[in-house]
Structure formats: structure tokens, C-alpha cells
Amino acid sequence: MTRVQINGEPATTEVLHRAATQGYGHYTSMQVRGRAVPGLSRHLDRLRAGSAVLFPDAEPPAGLPALIARALGDLDDASVRVTVLPHPDDRTRTDVMVSVSEPVDDTPRPPLRVRTVAFERDLATLKHMGTLGQTFHRLQAQRDGFDDVLLTARDGALAEGSVWNVAFWDGERVVWPDAPLLDGIVMQLLRDGLREIGVPDTTRRLTAGSLREMTAAAATNSHCPAQPIGTIDDVAFPRNEILTGLLSRAWKQVVREPLR
CATH class of the missing domain: 3.20.10.10 (D-amino Acid Aminotransferase, subunit A, domain 2)
Incomplete structure (x- = not known):
């Protein structure tokens, strides 16, 4: 199971291709359990700080919790990656890609x-x-x-x-x-x-x-x-x-x- 949305809408093939080939952007990864995240506020701070470095002309990404919740849909538990990408036409904007996949078991592996x-x-x-x-x-x-x-x-x-x-x-x-x-x-x-x-x-x-x-x-x-x-x-x-x-x-x- 994998869901990918860009700015709250299902990702198109064109946008996914651009994200894969451009290779410029920053992200954070988190484990969601019961629709809650350890250190959510710090993940959001990380995304804002990363954007200030890589996209200094753009407004900081906003509405991130809502975008994550929208991508989760009816899921309570999941692995989530939030990626901030350059907008193709406007350097004062960014695109936010939210990828949702199966939750990862946190049981340690052998040493x-x-x-x-x-x-x-x-x-x-x-x-x-x-x-x-x-x-x-x-x-x-x-x-x-x-x-x-x-x-x-x-x-x-x-x-x-x-x-x-x-x-x-x-x-x-x-x-x-x-x-x-x-x-x-x-x-x-x-x-x-x-x-x-x-x-x-x-x-x-x-x-x-x-x-x-x-x-x-x-x-x-x-x-x-x-x-x-x-x-x-x-x-x-x-x-x-x-x-x-x-x-x-x-x-x-x-x-x-x-x-x-």
C-alpha cells in the first residue's frame, strides 16, 4: 500500500517524474500510530528550517499537519514521508509531497x-x-x-x-x-x-x-x-x-x- 499526494491532491505521473529526476528537495520521515507522531512539532520545524536553506525565496511550507492527515485518509497507523520540492514555475512557492506506506515494526533486528x-x-x-x-x-x-x-x-x-x-x-x-x-x-x-x-x-x-x-x-x-x-x-x-x-x-x- 502506497499513497502519494502533492499539495493535498493525488500525485500525477508528471509530478512524480519531476520529483524523481530533479533530485532537489528535503524531507522528513515519521511513524504514525493512532494518528499521532512522536515529535511532530520537531518534524515540522525541520521542514521549515530545510526550506529556509534550500528555498530562501519561497514562503515556508504551511498546513503540513492537514496535508499529512489528508494523505492518511482513514489510516490510523502508517509510515509517512513529507518532501518539500521546488515549484516548477515559481521560485516563491514549493510543492509538498506526502507519501504514505505500511507502518514499520520497531522491533530491533539482531545486532x-x-x-x-x-x-x-x-x-x-x-x-x-x-x-x-x-x-x-x-x-x-x-x-x-x-x-x-x-x-x-x-x-x-x-x-x-x-x-x-x-x-x-x-x-x-x-x-x-x-x-x-x-x-x-x-x-x-x-x-x-x-x-x-x-x-x-x-x-x-x-x-x-x-x-x-x-x-x-x-x-x-x-x-x-x-x-x-x-x-x-x-x-x-x-x-x-x-x-x-x-x-x-x-x-x-x-x-x-x-x-x-
């Missing part, structure tokens, strides 16, 4: 086997449509027997996964990398949740050499807030249940905001 790769996304702080680089590296890693990749910045700092943020446990606190990366919505919500349950966390520069200082690692995104990572390169993380347990507890503190 991931990850390798590091030197690659820094263009405009790394934005969730944009330019995903060729990280997708290429992820597929190459899978050909070599890994599950995914952890990207490192130009200076060697650990940054982010192909489509996820990474969290570590150093025995005392949750550690997030300090590097050019996407400030993921789930990561933001988890940090708030950790503070709610009294678990300290910090952000600091990490490199491949820092991995042996950590006892656990996990990937976080809208599909799963606490996906254990078993190894990164040749470093194993034997105590993942501690970190994933804390992240799961933190996630339970998150408020689901209703679509109105």
Missing part, C-alpha cells in the same frame, strides 16, 4: 555488523534528497558481508550511519558524536527522554580510536529507536543490552503529538 567509511554528506545537517553517496557505501558494505556503514567526517570524526544516528555507552553515560551530521528527530527525543529518567548523556568528538573506550553502541532512527550494533570494524560491543535498555526507557517518555 548490526557495521564498518566505518570516510564520507561526509553534502549539507550534512539537512535531511535532503542527495543520498547517492551513503547508499553506495552501504550497498558496498553489504556486498562485503556487513549490514551498514558508519560515516566519518573529513577530519576522521565519527558522524552518523547511512540513515541513522549512533549512540554509545562508555560505562557512565550515553555518548553522541560531535561532527557534521543530521540532528535526527529520534536522537533529539531520546536525549530529552534520557534526562527525564535521570541518565546522563553528552556530545563529544569521537574517532575510530575512541571505539575501544565504549562498551555498547546502538543505531537510532524513526524505524527503531534502539537498534543494537554488535561490531564496528573489528571492535565488538558486548554490553548492548545496557544501552538499548536505557534508550527504550527514554523512548517511553516521548509524547506522541496528534495530527489535527
